[in-house]
Amino acid sequence: TLSMLEALVQRCESEQLHLSGAIQSFGALIRIDSKSGTVTHVSSNLADFIGTDPTKALGQKLEALNFLPGVSLEALPDQPGKRLRMDSAAEFMGGRVDVLAVRGVDFILIEIERSAMPSAPIPVQQLQSPLLSVPYDDDEVMEHHNMLVQAFQMVTGYDRVMIYRFQEDWSGEVISEATTKALGSYLGLRFPASDIPAIARNLYVLNPCRMIPDATAQPVPLLGLGDVPADLAWSDLRSVSPVHLEYLNHMGVGASFSVPIRVTGKLWGLVACHSLKPHLLSHDQRSACVSLTNAYSLGLTSYFAGRRIQSLDSLDRRIEKILEALAQHEDPFDGIDKMKDQLMKAMGAQGFAMAIGNDVVITGEAPDLDGMGVIDDWFLNESRDTVVISDHLDDLFHGQVGLLAVVSGMVAIKARSLRSGWVRFYWFRPAMAQEVAWAGNPNKPVVEKAGVVMLSPRRSFEKWIEVKSGYSRPWSNDERMTAARFRNTLLQWL
């Protein structure tokens, strides 16, 4: 049976967000079939924006609606997801409208919003140029983040602007923030992966941003010619998942706006903005934010690329040095015995062991001979992997052996030599009490309403400390790479 949390996650992961059949009320939507050029779907609020009765629009050609005089969709590129802003000079009873055409697979979406009041132009260039510089060290990276959240706050007027960075398991942490007293701070807090299900994350791959200007507004249904629901994956207006609206409500947030941050093509994080009250952004404000984020991502990507090259260089040098020293010894076993401290330190480990045949060398904070016997037997005879990395050995040895009292983290590599058979290397780290500051207890998604247990996002986002035991300091990417490269180099040398 599923736990309540698993049941909720499963429900969220299967919600077909793009087929919601409704939009948010800050705009009106027309869907046109690419082949026939006729309107197949239209939002029921169309008249509020351009005065046209939505039921009369269905089945018509776009030109017949006569609201975009002289505008053609020919300039809209063919690839799905491409967008084109269209100037509509026409005045409607509500004033002027902004029109956006978005290309779908075999359809086009026309999204209509009320034009914003003319305001001072946004100084995008001025805000962007400092973001284009490449940070040099960790302090400058922090400054880089802070520059972006401050620029966002200025452009959008949102109360709280955060940079939310995804971890490997898709949980995330707020690493930079510009906020106001009214909303308070989430800086440094961790949020579980289930807060943004994969299905919602994937929509960030298709779209430049996501705006929910009023978390209390009623969705507006689409009217359609047939039973086929419109695919709204590319729509800025797409209605919001009820679970997420509840989430925002629990957070005390009236509006939200977010822009994906991509580093080398992969979703790295989000700029997440909250406003206490409903808060609408114009097209210009939204695209300014997207441009700022793109500039910021370039700098960030260059920084990470530079760091990567540096660490590969120093890795190579470290491995070379050790191998050179090892080569001085006739007998590899003897050489490694003499080099064990360097080998241990190269991985930032507190314990080290090597085994050839039935011989074992152990040094530092490592399991004793019995414990090593259990580990080595498993790695040699049962594990199919040639590299095993863990910061929680309990996953592999399930409370067996007293060895877990001594170590919690292990990197193990094995390589086969003609001379000696399988040669095994082990690095160990002790357990280290770890605290994670969550925004609310992530295991409590269940609430009771009038005595009925409901699946619902958690109510509280107050800091909640999880103490993790039995974990070592995690192995960094560089250390994981060292292990793999060490194994490959070792293969040539053995």
Ligand code: BLA
């Ligand atoms: C969407 N959840 C989102 C989005 C964010 C978050 C940013 C994108 C929409 C938006 O910008 O508001 C989560 N927002 C956060 C987090 C922070 C933040 C972590 O500001 C931290 C600072 N949500 C849940 C649960 C489910 C869920 C339990 O808490 C379901 C299991 C679902 N979240 C959910 C869904 C969406 C979403 C379905 C998509 C909403 C939509 O685009 O329609």
